[in-house]
Amino acid sequence: MGTGRLEAFSDGVIAVIITIMVLELKPPEQPTFAALLPLWPTALSYAVSYLFIAIVWLNHHHLLRFAEYPTPRLIWINFAHLFMVSLVPFSTAWVARTRLAAVPVFVYATVFVLVELAYVPFERHALAQAKGKEISPRTRRFATVRALVALGTFVIAMLVSLKLPLWGFGLTCCAVLLYLRPEPPGTGR
Amino acid sequence: MGTGRLEAFSDGVIAVIITIMVLELKPPEQPTFAALLPLWPTALSYAVSYLFIAIVWLNHHHLLRFAEYPTPRLIWINFAHLFMVSLVPFSTAWVARTRLAAVPVFVYATVFVLVELAYVPFERHALAQAKGKEISPRTRRFATVRALVALGTFVIAMLVSLKLPLWGFGLTCCAVLLYLRPEPPGTGR
Amino acid sequence: MGTGRLEAFSDGVIAVIITIMVLELKPPEQPTFAALLPLWPTALSYAVSYLFIAIVWLNHHHLLRFAEYPTPRLIWINFAHLFMVSLVPFSTAWVARTRLAAVPVFVYATVFVLVELAYVPFERHALAQAKGKEISPRTRRFATVRALVALGTFVIAMLVSLKLPLWGFGLTCCAVLLYLRPEPPGTGR
């Protein structure tokens, strides 16, 4: 009775979410390069959100290695996490259609605040199940500090985006990139 | 020859169903907070139905642990169960678009009556395969009583919703929440 | 190096196909029972096609138990089989929208001829990998006869549907139902 099915279900949901977004990328009517140009905000935001959901999966995959048993609590935190992630295609499409307008970027950053708020207890719960020796205190400290920094940056990005949406979007990207490597720097492999 | 593929297929179907619903949440044209407001019935019903399908998965996951062999009967009951669940996005979208009108809420409750009607034999069949000692008589009694109470509540919700749709919707929610924990209260993890 | 990934991929494709069809079932504008009525051809054809794809999965699941190694040939036949199955939502939607008109029912039956034409070598190849004793000559004979009867019925259904679409649709249903139980009658479980 391992976490196999929890992983398989989460993989299914994340796979559908990541590919649903590409449906927004509709081919233009005219067969010209000029007709492709207006697609750039959609293409850019698809690429960015794809990267973000890839990072979500990478960390999910990394953390679930430590969990040994799918406790009800882990299942529910996971559902909350996936729910927040499922809002990414919506906010991505809005940002793309309005070409990075203030309110949509604010909502985009808000969704990542929510994703992070669900991710923090997920990380905590998964690491709590790991045997002591597997995870060094340094790694635990790194996880806590990173979560606080990311959360803070997402909240600042929300506020900034109302005045300077491009800067808010950039800040959101920076905070997500903190999770590019699940482990602390200098860890083997 | 375990139930691995039955689980994997069911996970795939439920993952697609749960993420299809978010497609109803279409970003507004205007980049303003005011433009977000009319989305609240869609957002609310998405959140509620997401929770319900999460509960369906949780119980499905819990029950299939007891089944050891995918008998044709279990496979067919499972297909019937998934069919009923696949109607949830349809009824959710109707409830959202008509902002909780009487007939759509009636249909919403009806879909849950059907989900429950397929779930009862599924639960019976899965528990029947479990070895006697694993499942206490108390747990079996709890399952029967809960199924009857839930079914009764869904039917009452159907009738009530024709006059008082908001109450009907609330009753449906209450009945679903009976399944928030698969096991009887007081059972150790 | 078993057939695990071949199964997982096929499960994914079939899960998406079976749930894509429900997207055709769009909630009506009006919140009345009368507004539900015009949906019956869509609802009926969804139910029928769901049943058919469930039968496809059941037989796929049954057969792959015998295959021990995913030979290139098995993989390609499987892809051809899934391709034909992926046309079912298209023909289902056409039958539903035209309310069982002659040509769409003809196409619907044709798709099942194609599904069957890809299923026959799939069955042959999977059974060929099974060890002799596992599969009795009676079972092999049953498989051959059933395939011929089903194929013949699908072709007759094609021709009939051009004059009598309802009869053609009924014949298609009968032929599919031959696969309701993967094993020959009288076989233990």
Add this chain to the structure above:
Amino acid sequence: MGTGRLEAFSDGVIAVIITIMVLELKPPEQPTFAALLPLWPTALSYAVSYLFIAIVWLNHHHLLRFAEYPTPRLIWINFAHLFMVSLVPFSTAWVARTRLAAVPVFVYATVFVLVELAYVPFERHALAQAKGKEISPRTRRFATVRALVALGTFVIAMLVSLKLPLWGFGLTCCAVLLYLRPEPPGTGR
């Protein structure tokens, strides 16, 4: 800690991509054979792209057998590969709607250049993990030569398609077909 989840996730993404394309195939309004005719470019390009993504999966499945551990690098190359593959439905739809016009075919070939550019490091990295004896030098040389030939052909197809789109499309097909069998010719199963 094998590559199981990486495979499962990739299977999910490829399964969704391959079935999303069939959504482009919309049933006509009229229930006549004549109404089916204008669908041929969509149907043809669906069949071709289905074949191509099947080939992508076949090679992905073949290569991941050699990888023993999901290194961060392998995961990221895999995400890049899947991203490029996820653009195939977009370019397929554009080619179909414009009936093989010059610029869409150019974009179609470009997407395959990108798929190949992500596939080459994926192949390298997966084979690097395989133990020396499993993979002969001949197989490694074959992989390198094939990758170069395919890449060259895709680039030529891009250039050709601007003047002669049909030839460009044909060249793209030829290059993809180089991967029809993952192993070098003459290799025993």
